[in-house]
Amino acid sequence: MTITVWHLVLPLTMVTLGRYFIFLGTLVRNRERLKVYLRLIMDECVDIGVNSVFIVAIVASFIGAVTCVQTAYNLDNPFVPRNIIAFIVRDSTILEFAPTISSIVLAGKVGSSIAGQLGTMRVTEQIDALEVMGINSSSYLVLPKVIGAMLMFPLLTIMAAFLGILGGYLAGVFVGVISHEDFMTGLRFSYNPFGIKFALIKTEVFAFLIATISAYQGFNVSGGALEVGNASTNAVTASCISIIVADFVLTQLLLA
Amino acid sequence: MIEIKNIAKMFGDRQVLAGVDGEFQPGETSLVIGGSGTGKSVLLKCMIGLVTPDEGEVLYDGRNFLTADENTRKAIRREMGVLFQGSALFDSKNVFDNVRFPLDMLTQMSEDEKVERAHASLQRVGLENAEQRMPSEISGGMKKRVGIARAIVMNPKYLFCDEPNSGLDPLTSIKIDQLIKEITDEYKITTVVITHDMNSMMEIGEKIMFLYEGHKLWEGNSDSLPHSDVKELNEFIYANKLLRELERK
Numbered sequence: 001m002t003i004t005v006w007h008l009v010l011p012l013t014m015v016t017l018g019r020y021f022i023f024l025g026t027l028v029r030n031r032e033r034l035k036v037y038l039r040l041i042m043d044e045c046v047d048i049g050v051n052s053v054f055i056v057a058i059v060a061s062f063i064g065a066v067t068c069v070q071t072a073y074n075l076d077n078p079f080v081p082r083n084i085i086a087f088i089v090r091d092s093t094i095l096e097f098a099p100t101i102s103s104i105v106l107a108g109k110v111g112s113s114i115a116g117q118l119g120t121m122r123v124t125e126q127i128d129a130l131e132v133m134g135i136n137s138s139s140y141l142v143l144p145k146v147i148g149a150m151l152m153f154p155l156l157t158i159m160a161a162f163l164g165i166l167g168g169y170l171a172g173v174f175v176g177v178i179s180h181e182d183f184m185t186g187l188r189f190s191y192n193p194f195g196i197k198f199a200l201i202k203t204e205v206f207a208f209l210i211a212t213i214s215a216y217q218g219f220n221v222s223g224g225a226l227e228v229g230n231a232s233t234n235a236v237t238a239s240c241i242s243i244i245v246a247d248f249v250l251t252q253l254l255l256a
Numbered sequence: 257m258i259e260i261k262n263i264a265k266m267f268g269d270r271q272v273l274a275g276v277d278g279e280f281q282p283g284e285t286s287l288v289i290g291g292s293g294t295g296k297s298v299l300l301k302c303m304i305g306l307v308t309p310d311e312g313e314v315l316y317d318g319r320n321f322l323t324a325d326e327n328t329r330k331a332i333r334r335e336m337g338v339l340f341q342g343s344a345l346f347d348s349k350n351v352f353d354n355v356r357f358p359l360d361m362l363t364q365m366s367e368d369e370k371v372e373r374a375h376a377s378l379q380r381v382g383l384e385n386a387e388q389r390m391p392s393e394i395s396g397g398m399k400k401r402v403g404i405a406r407a408i409v410m411n412p413k414y415l416f417c418d419e420p421n422s423g424l425d426p427l428t429s430i431k432i433d434q435l436i437k438e439i440t441d442e443y444k445i446t447t448v449v450i451t452h453d454m455n456s457m458m459e460i461g462e463k464i465m466f467l468y469e470g471h472k473l474w475e476g477n478s479d480s481l482p483h484s485d486v487k488e489l490n491e492f493i494y495a496n497k498l499l500r501e502l503e504r505k
Contacts, residue, residue: 030326032361125344132304133358134333 023216026138027146037144044148048110052156059105060160063097064089064167072177085178086168086186091195093164095255099199100247102160103206106153107239111214114145115235118218119228127219142215146208153207154200161199202250209242257281258414258446263302263312265295265470272298273309274470282413283444285437285460287451290467291492296450297341299467300418303448304338305329316414334362337407337445339417343399345391345406352378352387355405362410377405381435397428401435408439415445421453429453433460454493457481466492 031037071085118141121127130137165187172178178186214235221231258280265273273295280286288296301307303314305321314321316332324332345354356374359365365373378384381401386394394402400420407415417436421429437460440447449456457464461478468488476484484490 036361120347124342124347125340126346128306129338129340129344129346131306132333132336132338133362134330135361 019220020213020216023138023219024212026136027143027212028139030136031139031143032135036140037147040140040144041147041151044144045152047113048106048145048148049152049155052106052109052152053159055105055109056102056156056160057163060093060098060102060163061167063101064093064164064169065171067092067097067164068168068172069175069177072172072175081182082178083182083186083189085172086183087189088186089168089172090165090187090191093168094161094195094199096247097164098157098161099202099206100243102157103153103203103210103243104240106156107210107214107243108236110149111210111235111239112232114211114214115218115232116228118142118215119221119231122219122221123224123228138215138219142212142219145215146211149207149211150204153203153210157199157203161196198250198254201254202247205246205250206243209246210239213238213242257317258303258448259313259315260299260303261313261315263299263309263314265298265302265307265309272470273302275312276467276470276472278465278472278475280446280448280463282446283441284462285440285447285449286463286465287449287457287461288465288467289452289457289461289492291452294467295470296452296467297418300416300448300450304336304416305333334410335413337410337412337415339400339403339407339415339420341419341422343391343396343403345399345402347391350388350390351383351394351402354391354402355409358406358410373409374405377409378402380408380439381405396423397425397432400424400428400432404432404435404439408443408445411443412445415440415447417447417449417451419450419452421451421456426455429455430459436460452492457493468492 068085068089071088072082075082075085118127121141127137127141130140169183169187172183173180217231217235217238218228221227260276260278263273263276264271276295276299278286288299290296298307302309302312303321308322312322316335319328319332321329321332345351346357349357352374355377356370359370359373363370375384375387378387381404383398383401383405386398386402391399391402404417415436420432420436424432433456436447436449439445449460451457458478458481461481463477464475464481465472466474466486466489474484474486474489481489481493
């Protein structure tokens with residue numbers, strides 16, 4: 001029998017997936033008292049959400065601006081109305097850029113931070129210290145991060161969508177590729193409110209994937225500083241891949 | 257009392273522990289000694305439940321820790337205090353909150369009681385003036401003392417110390433050893449110390465167990481340690497040039 005790459009990769013993937021799902025199970029089994037989590041969740045909301053506002057705002061504004069200018073550059077046919085530019089900026093920002101690009105940026109910022117933090121706690125025996133006290137360390141450390149991410153990511157996405165469109169408007173009007181009136185007309189043209197729901201559903205899924213995959217990578221580190229660094233890198237890589245795969249699956253399921 | 261019976265553990269095809277037995281009595285400081293990689297820390301991890309042995313039993317006052325149900329295991333864990341090799345203090349909490357943490361998580365005490373208990377523990381290790389400092393702002397010796405304070409804040413019946421002297425100067429090492437000994441005597445705790453520090457062996461080793469390649473080769477006390485006829489143990493304790501010279505004289 002010929003051994004192909006799949007014969008080697010598939011079992012490894014299945015083992016990793018199995019371990020990941022077992023890890024997810026530990027988050028909800030033998031939980032601590034609810035009161036314990038409330039403060040931790042608030043801390044995580046600040047850490048994950050409030051501390052990410054700046055980077056998400058910058059990225060969203062500029063992506064909106066670039067989308068507007070590039071769309072204008074490609075739509076130089078006089079038979080195509082200029083308000084289409086705003087229509088494209090609105091839909092691409094709400095449906096794709098705000099949820100997906102923001103999540104990829106957050107995978108880099110939040111994902112690496114979660115993996116690094118948990119990995120360092122693992123190698124410095126802080127997680128062992130929790131286990132020895134009889135505390136469910138995965139639930140205590142990871143569950144607040146997952147809930148915090150799922151609470152804050154949608155808010156960041158809403159902000160990103162708003163700033164993306166605003167960035168598109170400012171760039172379009174100031175560069176002179178579209179007038180204020182055309183932009184407003186395009187913005188209101190053929191609006192489907194389901195787009196917002198779709199973006200928020202995607203964001204919740206991405207938040208869950210980023211928080212749990214990064215936590216899984218960090219939580220299972222063994223070794224030292226080098227392995228913690230590798231775990232952070234793996235967390236970002238795996239989160240980004242899972243985001244784009246989930247993006248495709250969700251688009252097929254909800255929009256096709 | 258803690259009893260370990262026939263503890264065996266393999267990592268892959270490497271036998272790390274091979275049928276280790278032992279008894280650790282209350283009010284006694286028991287030392288597990290041996291060179292690096294002989295299975296001391298793995299034995300400790302088997303005893304405190306961080307590693308599951310392939311074979312054997314760990315009994316806490318007759319309660320089998322490995323086969324006990326979740327509630328019994330939790331109850332036993334609450335009777336344990338552990339000082340980790342690197343102290344394992346939580347970076348995000350200050351000294352006081354580190355010590356108070358087990359009380360917050362595991363007890364229903366009132367706020368005043370928790371504060372009082374945490375203060376008392378820190379006072380016991382002489383760190384009442386460092387309560388508000390972060391772990392990154394204190395020395396290695398102070399971290400060990402905070403680790404001890406956290407380990408004793410729940411009034412444990414069993415105290416485990418993994419290499420309490422690692423990374424410390426000889427004088428601080430002696431202070432930490434003395435503190436462990438005093439606490440053991442004072443609270444009548446069953447204390448198990450993993451070490452390869454010769455000074456600790458002579459100072460606090462009421463009972464000493466020597467591990468070599470996963471096997472228990474010798475058991476005795478600090479008085480009988482220098483007169484053993486076990487070749488591996490003699491090589492271990494006289495590895496130090498100064499001790500070799502003293503023995504020759």
